[in-house]
Amino acid sequence: MLIKTNRPPTDQERAIIQESIPPTNAKLRVVEAQISETMTHIQALKSQIHETEKKLRHLRNEEAAILETFANHRRIFSPFRNLPADVLREICVACVQVDMPTLSYRTTPLPYILAQISSTMRHIALTTPFLWASMNVSFSPHKRLDKWDYLVLASKAIGWFERAGSLSLTVFMQDPNPEFLLLKNVQSDPSTILFDTLFSYSNRWRRIEFESECASAIISAPIIRIAALTADDVPLLESITLRLKSGGSKFCNNTLLAGPKLTRLALDIYRDALPGYIGVTDFIQANWANLTSVTLGHCSINEVARVLRQTRRLVFCHIYADLRLENPMAEIKLPFLKTLRVDDQGPGPSSSGAHSVFDSISAPVLSTFKIHAVYLDISLAGFFKRSPDIQELALCRFRNDGEESLAVVAELLHYCPSLSTLNLRCLGSIVSRLPDANRFLLAFVEDGGAGVICPCLQEFKFVGGIKCSLQTLRQFLEVKQRGTAPMRALLPWKRVVIEMSWTDNSERYQMLELVSQKKAAGLDIIMYT
Structure with a gap:
């Protein structure tokens, strides 16, 4: 209910009344102008937003192009950076095991190269003692080093071995420039600066190797230093290799070769007319019975036989000698021998009925x-009969006199039923006189009455040149092809390498096509002329 009154309205009431009065035309124009200005501003903002979005798209495209450019780099470096430290350490260790680090003048040794790859690799290289536990000291024959050069090398050697911590050491050394060996006063040789440093670590030597190419009657300082060592000076020594053209007599009565831990010994003492020549049997202090590995070079077969009879634990043996004998010798029993390498130094073929050292060797577990x-005229058949478990065989540098030589090889292989790897390397022959190898190759896949030779053979290599027909090659490969059912339980080929010669190009292209097919099927095969 409204109550009427005659009092005048207040200011607030007037303002409310004023606002409720419809606007005049002037006010309407002002409002429209404000609205138009606001819309113009909005359009300007929209235009700016459009330009900004356009620039953003351009920047994003530019970013994508840059990322695409560095994609290959990321693929290379990202996996490496993500590798755990222990994996990187194993990679470094593998590098050192494959290639022994070399200390020489003006070269960067391998451990330092590894330390330069990145900060992570530097930390790993400097904190992995094994990387610094081996050293091959090498001298360039074209560079004559002076006192200061040897001081630099000695300083490097000290830092090198200190990073090895307390690990035992492997050190390969060689005589420096032979010019120094002609000096009457060997003590003036500046290389003694370096060798003094190396010998200061002799109580940590585990494996050492020393090589001297000098045949001078004057004995070099390093040889004198090594010969002066005793078993007490090298308590950790397990392996020693000496390759000397002179100075071997210095080791005859030394106890260095009688160390209780010494199991590997390699002696390569040249036979010549120079003063100081000795034979390996003159090393009367050597503990032959304790050795598991022996290498004997440039000595008579009788000396070799006497050494082998003194061994009791031999597993590895490598000899350089004339294998032929005028008279048979007593049996040489090598019950633990696993690996035998022989370099025949004989002058030529032996006479009918001649003897060889293989007549006496008995190695039942040889692999x-x-x-x-x-010349393959030495008596190997009986030796193979006494060693039926040979799995890897290499007949190298033999003279290929045609089918007769291949027949001799095939006859020997009949005594190797466990053979898995065969490496044949014959001396180069005139192409027109290369032997016909059809019968030889088929003997591996056909039963010629005496049985298939080497049924377990999976790796075959023949270097020196042979000839065979396309049909023979196909049968040689396919009868023992992986994925098929090989006849008579023959094991399939894993790797085949053959040096061939062709009589006509048409068959040559067919053979190459056959080889390509076998490669596509997964066989590791190489055929070349």
Whole structure:
């Protein structure tokens, strides 16, 4: 209910009344102008937003192009950076095991190269003692070093071995420039600065190797230093290799070769007319019975036989000698021998009925046999009969006199039923006189009455040149092809390498096509001329 009154309205009431009065035309125009200005501003903002979005799209495209440019780099470096430290350490260790680090003048040794790859690799290289536990000291024959050069090398050697911590050391050394060996006063040789440093770590030597190419009657300072060592000076020594053209007599009565831990010994003492020549049997202090690995070079077969009879634990043996004998010798029993490598130094073929050292050797568990011999007329058949478990065989440097030589090889292989790897390397022959190898190759896949030779053979290599027909090659490969059912339980080929010669190009292209097919089928095969 409204109550009427005659009092005048207040200011607030007037304002409310004023606002409720419809606007005049002037006010309407002002409002429209404001609205138009606001819409113009909005359009300007929309235009700016459009330009900004356009620039943003351009920047994003530019970013994508840059990322695409560095994609290959990321693929290379990202996996490496994500590798755990222990994996990187194993990679470094593998590098050192494959290639022994070399200390020489003006070269960067391998451990330092590894330390330069990145900060992570630097930390790993400098904190992995094994990387610094081996050193090959090498001297360039074209660079004569002076006192300061040897001081630099000695300083590097000290830092090198200190990073090895307390690990035992492997050190390969060689005589420096032979010019120094002609000096009457060997003590003036500046290389003694370096060798003094190396010998200061002799109580940590585990494996050492020393090589001297000098045949001078004057004995070099390093040889004198090594010969002066005793078993007490090298308590950790397990392996020693000496390759000397002179100075071997210094080791005859030394106890260095009688160390209780010494199991590997390699002696390569040249036979010549120079003063100081000795034979390996003159090393009367050597503990032959304790050795598991022996290498004997440039000595008579009688000396070799006497040494082998003194061994009791031999597992590895490598000899350089004339294998032929005028008279048979007593049996040489090597019950633990696993690997035998022989380099025949004989002058030529032996006479009918001649003897060889193989007539006397008995090695029942032998698994690897490698022989370099020009003539295969030495008596190997009986030796193979007494060693039926040979799995890897290499007949190298033999003279290929045609089918007759291949027939001799095939006859020997009949005594190797467990053979899995065969490496044949014959001396180069005139192409027109290369032997016909059809019968030889088929003997591995056909039963010629005496049985298939080497049914377990999976790796075959023949270097020196042979000839065969396309049909023979196809049968040789396919009868023992992986994925098929090989006849008579023959094991399939894993790797085949053959050096061939062709009589006409048409068959040559067919053979190459056959080889391509076998490669596509997964066989590791190489055929070349």
